[in-house]
Amino acid sequence: MLNRAHNTAALATKFAAKQSLEIEDYLDPEFAKNFSKWLYQEMPNEWWFTSYKEYTQQENKSYNKTEIIQCSPKNKDRIQFETKKSYNLFNSGKFSYVFDRTTQHKANCPCKLCDFRRYLNSSDHLNFLSSVIGDTLATTRETFASRFTAGQFLSPHHDLNKGKVGFVLNLTPKWRAEWGGLLHILENDYKTLKKVIIPSFNKLTLFTIPEQGGLPHFVSHVVPDTTQKRISYTGWFA
Numbered sequence: 199m200l201n202r203a204h205n206t207a208a209l210a211t212k213f214a215a216k217q218s219l220e221i222e223d224y225l226d227p228e229f230a231k232n233f234s235k236w237l238y239q240e241m242p243n244e245w246w247f248t249s250y251k252e253y254t255q256q257e258n259k260s261y262n263k264t265e266i267i268q269c270s271p272k273n274k275d276r277i278q279f280e281t282k283k284s285y286n287l288f289n290s291g292k293f294s295y296v297f298d299r300t301t302q303h304k305a306n307c308p309c310k311l312c313d314f315r316r317y318l319n320s321s322d323h324l325n326f327l328s329s330v331i332g333d334t335l336a337t338t339r340e341t342f343a344s345r346f347t348a349g350q351f352l353s354p355h356h357d358l359n360k361g362k363v364g365f366v367l368n369l370t371p372k373w374r375a376e377w378g379g380l381l382h383i384l385e386n387d388y389k390t391l392k393k394v395i396i397p398s399f400n401k402l403t404l405f406t407i408p409e410q411g412g413l414p415h416f417v418s419h420v421v422p423d424t425t426q427k428r429i430s431y432t433g434w435f436a
Contacts, residue, residue, distance in 0.1 A: 341433030356412025361434030384414035
C-alpha cells in the first residue's frame with residue numbers, strides 16, 4: 199500500500215528539522231485512487247457517523263463528551279439540531295466540532311476500511327514511519343476516516359496524550375482552498391498562525407505531539423451549501 203519510491207533518509211532529515219512533515223504521493227497511486235473511490239462512492243453511507251461535542255451542567259460543574267449519530271435519513275433533523283448547537287459553542291469561544299467519521303468494526307472485518315487500518319498497524323508501515331521520525335513506533339492509537347461536508351469544522355485544540363505523532367492522510371481529489379476544510383497549525387498562544395495545509399490528494403501530514411501542551415491546530419469550516427466532501431484518514435501512532 200505504501201509508495202515504495204519514498205527516500206526515507208531525505209524524509210527523516212526534513213522531519214528532524216521541523217518535527218513535522220508533508221509527504222506527497224504517500225500511498226501507492228493506484229491503491230490511493232481505488233481507496234478514495236471506495237470511501238466516496240462504495241462504502242455504505244450508514245458507516246459514517248456525525249461526531250460532535252456534548253456539554254452538560256451538573257451541580258455547578260461542566261462535563262463534556264463525544265457523541266456520534268449514524269448518518270441516515272431518519273437522523274437528519276437531530277444532526278441538524280446538534281450541528282446548530284456546535285455553531286453556538288464555537289461562537290461562544292468553546293471547543294467544539296462537528297464532522298463525520300467512521301467507527302471501529304468487529305474483529306477480523308474484511309472490508310477495505312479495516313484492511314487499511316490493519317496495514318497502518320503493520321510492522322512494515324510502523325518501521326517505515328519509525329525511520330522517518332527517528333523514534334520507535336509500536337502501534338496505532340485511534341484511527342478513522344473523516345468526512346467534512348458543508349458547514350462542518352473542528353475548532354482549535356491539541357492532541358496531548360494521544361500518542362507520539364499525529365497524522366492526516368488526505369484522500370480528496372481536486373480539493374480547492376476556497377471550499378474551506380483547511381488544516382491550520384497554530385503557535386502555542388493559540389492565536390498566531392504558523393501554517394495552513396490545503397488538502398492535496400494522497401498527501402500525508404505528520405507531526406510530533408509535544409509532551410508539554412500538544413500542537414494547537416484546527417480545521418476551518420467547509421463553505422455552506424457546497425456538495426463537496428473533504429475525506430481523509432487520520433489518527434495517532436505511539
